[in-house]
Amino acid sequence: FTAMEKRPEKKMVFLTAKIMQRTALFVTFGGLVTSLITTFLPLWKTMNSDLNEVENWYSGLWHTCLYTEEVGIQCKAYESVLGLPMDLQISRVLMSVSIGTGGLATVAAFPGLEGVELCMGRPGLKRGLLILGGVLSWVSGLTTLVPVSIVAYTTVVEFWDEGFPDVMPRWEYGEAMFSGWFGGLALVTGGTLFFVAVCMGDYDRRPPSVPNSLQVKHKAQHYLKTELL
Template identity: 40%
Template sequence: MDECARVLELLGMLLYVGAWLCVLGATVSPRWLSMSTSLLPVESYELGLWETCVVQDTGGMECRAYDSMLGLSPDLKLGRVLTCASLAVGALGFLVAIPGVSLVNGCEEDGAKRTLGTTGGLLGMLSGVLCLIPVSYVAHVAVVRFFDDTLPDVVPRWEFGDALFCGWAGGFLLAVAGLLLVLASRSAGREPPPVAGPQRRYQVMNTVLARAEYV
């Protein structure tokens, strides 16, 4: 494997770990959406996939988990399912990609290493897409509800929380990390054409002269 492929491979693996941790942080964070009201300026509300929280102006926070999953809105249900699937696929892709790394000696065959690296990269790209879908959908629903003209202006609206931006970053970086692993595996599979040395050229010349003498 050439140096360019090694750099892409190592960069992809490091980016893979960081992006997966971002997705994990976004999944467990209660700050997908936030809301503050003018009636209670000392309190704000945070909404996540697993719980809702009331944040005091003094820094205190009180959270309460949802009583039932079936009673959740469709965007939160989709967020739970796809973010958990993203984490599972991402972890599987990372475990598959580890034996395909050139620095790991567990698998000696180059063809098997390229296959494992490519498979791990594709799973990483899939994991990123699975994370971007629920994050974008929750953001879309929040925008639609925020600009809903049927609601009075005095009604508080949900706005983007920090977890949405963390989820966008994690999903995008997971897709980039998977692409880097695929490119590294494809680059490793390309072997330069053999260069004819002096001995090879001497054998070719002898073959040509022998054919000429036979004719």
């Protein structure tokens, strides 16, 4: 009798640690760009008056703008940092921290990607860089979500403040608030995906278990005896 050789079937794996690493870096970089744009957009809060509908006011972390149909949009920087409300001062600092940590996350994680020639032959260092990138991405995401949520909270409180006369216009949410939430969630998601990629890499590099090795050895001996017969 001739033994039939069993060849392992090749399975196409679409979700690997390498793909997960690149997905995490892409999501983190997208969140970083969104947070960067949100920081400098003067659209955190918007206000228009029923008495003069042709004027729209916009407020951001660095500028306040007025839009009219005749002139267009005109922006002016805040004259004094200490004269700003406390929520805007805190938001400035946290958004600056978010941009810095998000940039460091992408720079730290890039050499840790599989296929990148940097740090070749040092899997432990690559793993550590991916973990560092995930932690920094988390910090960047949280420092984006916190200031946006603070400004949103103060806007709601001031909008429903009964001490203001009803005829006075009040600030409402601007487009930058929603882009800030999206950027913060993207950064947190990117950091989570970095940790998932690290776990997938550890699973792929795990040593074979002893029972599986003995089973393979027993099958090889069985095939050898069959060939001798």
